[in-house]
Amino acid sequence: MATKFGLAGRLAAWGERSQITPLLALFGLLLGVMAAFITPREEEPQIDVTMADVMVAFPGARADQVEQQLATPLEQHFSRMQGIEHIYSVSQAGQALVTVQFEVGVARDKALLELFDSLASWQQGHPQTSQPLVKARGIDDVPILGLTLTSSDLDLKSVADTLRAPLQNVSGVRDIAIIGAEPEQLSVTLDTTALAQVGLDISQVAQALTRQNVSTQAGYRLAQGEQIAVQAGGFIASAQELRELIVAVVDGRPVRLEQVATVSSGANRPSRYVWSRTKGAQAEPAVTMTVTKKAGENAVDVAAAVLQRLADLEQQWLPPELEVAVTRNYGQTADDKASKLIQKLIFATISVVALVLFALGKREAVVVGSAVVLTLATTLFASWAWGFTLNRVSLFALIFSIGILVDDAIVVVENIHRHLALGKSLKEAIPPAVDEVGGPTILATFTVIAALLPMAFVSGLMGPYMSPIPINASLGMLLSLIIALTVTPWLARHILSDHSASKADSQPTPDAEPKAGRLQRLFSALMRPLLESRKRRYFMGAGLIVLIVAMLGLAAVQAVVMKMLPFDDKSEIKLVLDMPEGSSLEQTNGLLLQLAEKLDEVPEVTATQIYAGTASPIGFNGLVRQYYLRRQAHQGDIQVSLAAKGERDRASHEVALAIRPLLAPLVEAAGARLKVVEVPPGPPVMAPIVAEVYGPSAIAREQAAEQVQRELAATAGVVDVDTTLVAQRGPDETAEEVWQINTARATQLGVQPEQALLTLQTALSGLPVTYVAALDQLQPVPVKLYLPANWQGQVRQLEALTVTSNSGASVPLSALLEPVPVPLQQPRYHKDLRPVVYVTADMAGELDSPLYGLFAAAGAIDLPQSYITQPPEWDQAALKWDGEWQITYETFRDMGLAYAVGLLLIYLLVVGHFGSYGTPLVIMAPIPLTLIGIMPGHALLGAQFTATSMIGMIALAGIIVRNSILLVDFVRLSVAAGKPINDAVIEAAAVRTQPIVLTAIAAMMGAFFILDDPIFNGLAVSLIFGIAVSTVLTLLVIPLLYASLLKRQQAKVNAL
Incomplete structure (x- = not known):
């Protein structure tokens, strides 16, 4: 009578006999090989998080007006949308920036469509506001490649502009950005003496330039029965045409622009500096080109193609004196990481096969090894089909899974080995042996899946970041079970020999x-x-x-120290510098160059790129922290390049810890604040330690924030303490001035108030008036009016500037405007519709975990505190802790829930099996x-x-x-x-x-x-x-x- 097998035994019997089994195995292997070639490689998992910056100008308004009349209504309107994670805003003099962060997983197209619809409906009710500028942000805005161009002789901006088109043409490239080059413009520096001699003021020159640079499609005229298009006027096409424009007629003689002004190419005053510096050498002026890739493209392939195109251009026409340094290559680092992890995966597989070889024998090792390779191949294909890329997390999932993926094959082969040792033939041993362990093996496989799979539902940024681990491991376990019950019996039948496991003759030994x-x-x-x-x-x-x-x-x-994630060993560190508010660009640049020179004392540092008045190329960290908005004169970055991992003894985190005390004396002497920013090991946050200070009034928030700042600074191990409050420069120094216009006096004198304001703007920051449509430029070149630089800061000189009245008389600004010092207004920050002040810090103590610094400081702060949600107090100052704590809490909370759900599922599975x-x-x-x-x-x-x-x-x-x-x-x-x-x-x-x-x-x-x-x-x-x-x-x-x-x-x- 034939033995009645269960599901596992029947599958084993079918797999052992079926001729299609080896074909299916070969097909699965080929699918894995294909997946290894076509799966995009990236260093980190792609996290589908969409943010959008909505910038709205409110010219002339102070921060409190912007907050009340612009930012707050706009936030409230946006809060009606679905899928919003957070709404942030900052209100400053003249503008509001509202940042909408959507929940993780909300499709980018859907999110932006809803945002634009909401913004359009808001504009209908607020027609008086200026046109908002919307900038969508996502992971694909992070450059994968950075190219720093240096040369002592060349116009770097022109070279970069020339390179842009051929590099943009590379397949997979999304955008090419140029950092460091001054925007192309023509500066018209007015000669006040010459203007006075011909009786002109600044506003008259501005009007003359604007009115003469016009062109229009006038229509059509008929000629011999045909329509001929008529274009009237014309644009200024060159700097020379601009110089020759007639701005006035005095005593019947034309006055050309070149008679009262100097026209030059480029900005009148620099607005940014970028330098590149190798260790021990002088800093050289530089321009950095960044390359972003399209969504879904392979970072390795795109970066390699761009560099190959650059190499071709260097051979063809790039000047030999141009030096191009690759200062970022995430494609290369992704490829290196993937290659290294694939090697580890191979070694792990070999080690497991060697283990079976030692324990069971060489034939059994071949069977197990074949099953493991096939399982990995099919899992790799399943991972690609699921939408994962080859990145550090997905590959680590396979390496960590190798030990559990091999379990099913080992259990099956070991039991076949045991049955053979009892003297059975292969035909007699395989189905019963597989059936004997099949039931518990199926159950055990699903219990492992039940433990792992709930982790795929962790919320926040950490969920999709770590999701390849539970999903890939679960897919692998399921595939390994199928292979163990079908392919492994076929392999055992054709590779193992009767009684081979006993290593004896055909008769079983007395002691089997x-x-x-x-x-x-x-x-x-x-x-x-x-x-x-x-x-x-x-x-x-x-x-x-x-x-x-x-x-x-x-x-x-x-x-045992608790921490969200430890720091990885990277080849780059960023230094973020904030000089005192109001510092000049030259002061910021000078300190940055000193800091870069001081970094020569760090053995691991090989090169630095210095960015003053502009942001360095952002990473995912900079995207979340909005470093791309750092464009003020008192702000700057240093991008620090480290030696390769194999060429240095210390990890990048140890180097970062050493840099901070080295640079502290220079930073403190300048009254500046410096943050040492490392590439985060996982999803980034605003700062490792963040205190959100809420309160009923601006004064209450500021006072509470100062208290939190003091306590954090006094806490052992806490460093880089900063706040969003703008530091006052001193009790005797004026932070802001309002030049109030006497409109009644202006009317009496026959002067339009706008004339006075435009004159003052020209003197202080320049006045955009028109543009030049040069054929050799990709875009029209702006024209900006300036007064000589020495007019800035000289109140008496500014007051002596004149405007022309309706009667032709010259009226000095002192008769119309009066500078009035006013208290500094802090930027007004909001989070989720509530006013807030942020205090940020980092941890660099012995424990090296921000959680311990946070809880140590929390005990010394005499304020109501919340750790999970915004504080319920509205009538007094209170704070909520955020930063790494928030993501740690959410991650461990969700993982704890996943653990509990996994245990419950395991219990249900086992109850169902054992009854x-x-x-x-x-x-x-x-x-x-x-x-x-x-x-x-x-x-x-x-x-x-x-x-x-x-x-x-x-x-x-x-x-x-x-x-x-x-x-x-x-x-x-x-x-x-x-x-x-x-x-x-x-x-x-x-x-x-x-x-x-x-x-x-x-x-x-x-x-x-x-x-x-x-x-x-x-x-x-x-x-x-x-x-x-x-x-x-x-x-x-x-x-x-x-x-x-x-x-x-x-x-x-x-x-x-």
Whole structure:
């Protein structure tokens, strides 16, 4: 009579015999190879987060007016939209900036469509406001490539403009931006003496230039029955034409512009400086070109294609004196990271196969190795089909999964190996062996998936960042199960030989399982005293509970430091400088050059790029922190390039810690503030420590913010303390002036108020009047009127400027305008419709985790405090802690919920399989035992307990449960066959030790290959130490607990 198999046995029998099995395996392998070539490579996962900056001008309004009349109504209008995560705004004199951040996962096109619809409806009710400028921001706005051009002889802007078109033409390139070049313009510097001689004022010159630079399509005229288009007027086409324009006629003689002004190309005064400096050399003027890629394009391919195009251009026509340095190449770093991780994946696979070779034999190793390669190939294809790229997280998911992906194949092959050792033929051994472990293997696979998959639903930025781990691992587990039940039997039938596992002849040996016999004696000696004594079992249980509590205490005494994510080792660091408000561009530039020179003392620094009055190329961090808005004269950046990882002893984080005290004396002497900004290891935040200070009035908020700032600065280890309050320069210094116009006096004198205002603007910052439509320029060139630079700051000279009245008389500004000093108005910040002041800081102490600095400062601050939501207090100052704390709380909260859901799913699966409510509790009992390994492991290696540590801990729940299932299922079948309970549990421990230990070592070996990664180090530590300790304890605890449960059930049955 034929044996009746379950699902696993039937699949194994089909797979073993079917001729289509090897074809399906080959097809899966080819799909994996294809996926390896076509999957885009990136360094970090793409996070679909959309932000939009809405900038609205309100000329002449002070900050409080802008806040009340523009920013607040606009925020309230935007808040009606769906899918909004946060709304931020900042109101300054003359303009408002409202930033709308959509929830993670909201499609960019949908988000922007809704935003533009909302903005259009708002404009209908506010026609008096200027046209808003909307700038959508997303991950694709982060440049993948930075090219810094230097030359002592060339016009770098012209070279960059010339390079833009051929580089933009490269497939996959989204945009080319040029940083550092002054905007193309023609500066008209007026000669006040010459103007006075001919009786002209500034407004008359501006009107003359504007009115003469006009052209229009006048219409058509008929000529001999045909229509001829008529264009009237014409645009100024060159600087020479501009010079020759007639601006007035005096005494019948024309006055040309060149007689009363000097026309020059470029800005009258520089608005930014960019320098490039190699270690030990002088800084050279530079221009940086940045390249962004289109969504979905392979960063590696796009960067390589751009650099190849640049190399071709260098050979063809680029001048030899031009030097081009690649100061950013995220394509190369992504390729290097992916290649390194793929190598680790190969080594991890080889190590697992070597483990099977050592434990079971070479033929078994070939079977397991083939199954693992096929599983990885199909998982890679599934990952591509899901939409993931090849990045550090998705590849780490495969490496970390290698140990659990191989479990199904190892369990199946090991059981076939055991059956062969009993003297069975391959035909007799394979289906029953697979069927015997098939049920628990299927269940164990789904328990691992149940533990991992809920992590895919973590909210916030961290969710999509880490989602490749649970999704790829779950896909891999499902595919490995299918392969283990179908392809592995076919491989075993064709590769293994009869009785090969026993390494003897065709007759089984008298002692077919000597190893199992030795293990049975060992477990009998260990377990019988515990099985026969309830007191000993209770004592052992109490000892384990005490151990678990003690291990949790390691975090309480800071032997294990809690942190969101540790810093990665990168090749770049950014220094962000803020000089005192009102500092000149030259002062900012001078300090930046001093700082760059001082960095020569850091051995790891190879080069710097200095940006004064403009922002350096942004990363994802700069995108979230809006560094691209840093364009004021008192702001600057230094992009620090470090030596390659193999050429330096210190990691980038250690270098960053060393830079701060080195530069502090120079920064403090200038009264400036410097932040050392590292590339974040995960989703970025505004700052590691952020205090949002709320209050009923601006004064209350400012006073509370100053208190928070003082307490943070006094907290050990807290550095880079800053605030959004603008620092006053001194009690005797004027921060702002309002030049008030006497409109009644202006009317009496026959002067339009606008004339006076335009004259003052020309003197102080320049007056845009028209443009030149030169054919050799891609865009029209603006024309701007200036007065000589020495007029700035000279109140008496400014007051002596004249405007012409309706009667032709010259009227000095002093008769119309009066400068009145006014108190400085701070920028007005809002978050989610509430006024706020931000205080930011970083942590660089011994603990190196912002959470400890935050909680230390929080205890010293005498204000109502909230940690999760905005404070409920509206009638007094209060603060909410944000920054890394917020993302840590949200991530660990969601991971904790995912852990709980995973445990519930595991419980339901096990109840469904065993038909018992008590058995699942026994099977899940070892889960807490993982802490006995995890926490000491972190303390021993000095590793921080991070989000990836938590991922490892969650994965362990599924891994350990599968071991329990193998043990319990064996005991259940043995007891059903009539074996005594004590003998059955001892035999189960002995027989199942080899597959359990093999799968445990395989998982640990996979984790060893990610132990050296700064970010995923915590995951590796959790897996290695958690598996090592819990596996040993599981082999003892599960049999004992299950034996107690069976005896209790048996006693209840006997009592009936």
